[in-house]
Amino acid sequence: MLDGLGGFMLGAVFNLAVALVIVRFIYYPFTQNKNYVFTFLAFNTVIYFVLALLTSVTVSVGVGFGLFAIFSVLRYRTDPIPIREMTYLFIIIALPVMNSALTSGNEWGRLLAANGMMVALLYVLEREWGFRFEASKRIVYEKVELIKPGNTEQLLADLRERTGLPIKRVAVGRIDFLRDVAELRVYYDERRNGTLARVQSFADESENDQA
Numbered sequence: 001m002l003d004g005l006g007g008f009m010l011g012a013v014f015n016l017a018v019a020l021v022i023v024r025f026i027y028y029p030f031t032q033n034k035n036y037v038f039t040f041l042a043f044n045t046v047i048y049f050v051l052a053l054l055t056s057v058t059v060s061v062g063v064g065f066g067l068f069a070i071f072s073v074l075r076y077r078t079d080p081i082p083i084r085e086m087t088y089l090f091i092i093i094a095l096p097v098m099n100s101a102l103t104s105g106n107e108w109g110r111l112l113a114a115n116g117m118m119v120a121l122l123y124v125l126e127r128e129w130g131f132r133f134e135a136s137k138r139i140v141y142e143k144v145e146l147i148k149p150g151n152t153e154q155l156l157a158d159l160r161e162r163t164g165l166p167i168k169r170v171a172v173g174r175i176d177f178l179r180d181v182a183e184l185r186v187y188y189d190e191r192r193n194g195t196l197a198r199v200q201s202f203a204d205e206s207e208n209d210q211a
Contacts, residue, residue, distance in 0.1 A: 011103035012048060015096055018115045019044040022095075022122060025060070030126045036085050040092045041134055048096030052104070137165070138173075139184045147182050149174050159186055 023040050038152035081089065095115070102111040139159070141147070146155040152170075159167050165188045 007103060008052060011052060011099060012045075014047045014103075014111070014115075015099040016041075016045055018099075019092060021097060021119055022088070022091070023177040025100070026119070026122050026126055031084075032150070033085075036081070036088070040088060043089070044092045044096055047093060048064070048100055051096055072103055134187055134205050135190045136185055136187050137163075139186055140181050142181050143185045144175065144177075146174070147184075159184075171196065 005039070008028070017129070019041055027040070028034070028037065064080055098114060099111060102108070139161075143155075143158065146158060153172060156167055159165075159170065163186070165186065167186045167188045169187045171185045171187075173185060175182045
């Protein structure tokens, strides 16, 4: 197999190609979100070069897991990342760790199999083959008389009409009788049509939307 500079560059190109496939042809078509494309590809490339330049596989793997630990603590707290994007970030970080270790050991067969299975799994999950993804949204709602248990159907009908979302259930949170409003969490199935972008709220966990 290739050794030296040839193996190093081939591994780098292969790693970047897999990252591009995941980001450009799996993540982006279903989210239409460009905010994290630069971060995903930059992290993937830089981490691969850092780990590939370490001569010891044990050290490189240790550094890779150290990066996981760092990001699990930091989590970009100045700009919180949604769960889906955080999952992709961990995958993008894990790829160069795995690829650098396998290329340094000339395990090209295992390298192709592992990357192929990862790409296939992400593609299947994003295509929703056999799965239905439930999204949620937090809403500040002013018709507090409809939050009574006996008015559930009226509440759902009003929320569906006003939000345009196929809401199937709702959970009542904090009730403010001074302002005559209540905090609701509505749940609905995400709609996708082929490779069209999914409807996504980027502030579901941090903002209240007035219904």
